[in-house]
Amino acid sequence: MADPNETTSRKYSIQRFPAVAGKDDSDAYGRCATWVQAVSHGFHQQRRDDEYLAKTLAAYQTDKRELTGVYVNGTVPEHSLGANVPVATYATMRKALNIGFGRQLESNLVTAVTVRGTHRRQGILRGMITADLEGAKDDGLAMAALTASEGSIYGRFGFGVATFERSIKVDTGPRFRMKGQPEGTVEVADPSVLLELAPRVFERVQRLSPGSVDRQEYYRLVASGSIGHDGKPDTSVRCALHYDLSGALDGYVSYRFKGWDHKPYTMEIVDFVAATNAAYLDLWRFMGSIDLIDDVTWAEAPVDDPLAWALEDPRCIEASEVRDMLWLRILDTPAALQARRFASAGRLVLEVTDSLSLAGGTWVLESDGGAAAVVTEAPGQSADLTMDVADLASIYLGAVSPVTLAAAGRIREKTAGAAFLAQQLFAVERPAHCLTHF
Numbered sequence: 305m306a307d308p309n310e311t312t313s314r315k316y317s318i319q320r321f322p323a324v325a326g327k328d329d330s331d332a333y334g335r336c337a338t339w340v341q342a343v344s345h346g347f348h349q350q351r352r353d354d355e356y357l358a359k360t361l362a363a364y365q366t367d368k369r370e371l372t373g374v375y376v377n378g379t380v381p382e383h384s385l386g387a388n389v390p391v392a393t394y395a396t397m398r399k400a401l402n403i404g405f406g407r408q409l410e411s412n413l414v415t416a417v418t419v420r421g422t423h424r425r426q427g428i429l430r431g432m433i434t435a436d437l438e439g440a441k442d443d444g445l446a447m448a449a450l451t452a453s454e455g456s457i458y459g460r461f462g463f464g465v466a467t468f469e470r471s472i473k474v475d476t477g478p479r480f481r482m483k484g485q486p487e488g489t490v491e492v493a494d495p496s497v498l499l500e501l502a503p504r505v506f507e508r509v510q511r512l513s514p515g516s517v518d519r520q521e522y523y524r525l526v527a528s529g530s531i532g533h534d535g536k537p538d539t540s541v542r543c544a545l546h547y548d549l550s551g552a553l554d555g556y557v558s559y560r561f562k563g564w565d566h567k568p569y570t571m572e573i574v575d576f577v578a579a580t581n582a583a584y585l586d587l588w589r590f591m592g593s594i595d596l597i598d599d600v601t602w603a604e605a606p607v608d609d610p611l612a613w614a615l616e617d618p619r620c621i622e623a624s625e626v627r628d629m630l631w632l633r634i635l636d637t638p639a640a641l642q643a644r645r646f647a648s649a650g651r652l653v654l655e656v657t658d659s660l661s662l663a664g665g666t667w668v669l670e671s672d673g674g675a676a677a678v679v680t681e682a683p684g685q686s687a688d689l690t691m692d693v694a695d696l697a698s699i700y701l702g703a704v705s706p707v708t709l710a711a712a713g714r715i716r717e718k719t720a721g722a723a724f725l726a727q728q729l730f731a732v733e734r735p736a737h738c739l740t741h742f
């Protein structure tokens with residue numbers, strides 16, 4: 305792997321360093337704080353105050369984020385941003401990805417990618433991401449993941465869309481009626497309880513939900529209203545908890561009222577985490593019962609949503625903006641395949657191409673539908689399916705059909721029926737959905 309600390313050219317230096325929150329080492333803290341300001345600049349957000357920087361870096365340190373900054377060598381023109389302000393940023397942290405049937409795969413999460421407008425399209429992103437993916441593979445990881453600001457950036461680096469989400473607006477007026485009966489109870493709580501409870505509930509979701517990525521520290525802070533977009537506490541956040549029939553906590557929803565000047569009167573979901581089907585439906589019953597409210601909105605709803613089937617009138621849901629959510633990048637094809645449990649028995653020869661030469665090759669995948677799959681290298685064997693590594697990432701969690709990718713001309717089917725067999729093999733036990741943005 306390229307050494308991220310080496311001087312890459314006479315023009316730029318790359319520095320990689322851990323996020324630190326302690327101010328004892330003022331140089332290290334200052335470097336991290338300046339890096340956070342550069343990220344805000346890259347995403348057109350406001351300049352951050354000391355409180356925001358302290359809270360953010362504390363959360364980053366908890367997540368063990370590794371920060372990368374690209375710096376201009378030498379002096380910069382008078383009055384411009386100083387040479388200590390990175391012209392490009394990039395961060396990683398390692399978290400578990402649920403890859404179906406309860407299996408977890410430690411993955412390299414990529415985030416906070418920015419390149420200052422005056423330095424763009426000179427290969428800075430390419431340099432940062434190729435070095436990082438190589439390094440993650442050298443460390444033994446088989447998977448990288450990100451959520452993308454634009455759909456056109458990451459396919460060239462071997463990332464494929466693996467899960468989707470959508471925004472919904474639910475009419476909670478008189479026609480909001482749900483089938484069935486509650487199977488537990490819902491109670492309103494002070495949102496601060498979520499500082500402790502949110503990670504506990506999410507831990508169950510992480511175990512049970514294909515496509516789920518373990519959450520970063522920031523989530524419990526947002527769900528509890530401890531931190532809003534501006535870094536200050538968000539006092540408009542409210543929350544409700546769900547208890548199962550034995551009284552055990554198994555879900556929560558946090559939400560905020562959009563205000564009396566916003567018509568129709570709307571409750572916006574901040575975070576909705578349900579570890580059981582009953583918790584999900586009962587919390588929706590609760591959201592649909594809040595007086596004086598016309599609509600409930602949720603920007604991170606699943607595409608394949610049980611709510612639609614639990615409503616007497618599914619048209620209460622107005623869905624918009626179905627969009628890509630989790631992008632995966634396979635770093636080691638046999639390791640990623642062997643980590644999975646396959647849903648049925650079958651044998652496929654897969655030829656995988658990879659322009660970054662990390663995960664390309666030909667392998668035989670044999671599954672008896674049980675716990676272990678056998679993956680053996682088969683160089684030169686004629687393949688049943690050939691695909692780019694990005695397409696293998698897309699089908700990996702079962703949320704994208706290989707049949708669709710074959711129809712799109714992305715996967716090439718050399719043996720009739722092989723795409724359908726792949727669809728059955730890669731299926732998971734429930735629709736993959738990721739509730740974690742990063």
Ligand SMILES: CC(=O)SCCNC(=O)CCNC(=O)[C@H](O)C(C)(C)COP(=O)(O)OP(=O)(O)OC[C@H]1O[C@@H](n2cnc3c(N)ncnc32)[C@H](O)[C@@H]1OP(=O)(O)O
Nearest residue numbers: 415416417418419424425426427428429430450452453456
């Ligand atoms: C995981 C995340 O954090 S997602 C957030 C991504 N960041 C943003 O959207 C913030 C605003 N944008 C930026 O900061 C920059 O434009 C970046 C990071 C997207 C790209 O950085 P650059 O250093 O300009 O990219 P770089 O020069 O390495 O380009 C590499 C390749 O990607 C292409 N590319 C880069 N950005 C884009 C884009 N937005 N759309 C399409 N293609 C792009 C380049 O044309 C180049 O293609 P090539 O290698 O085939 O010639």
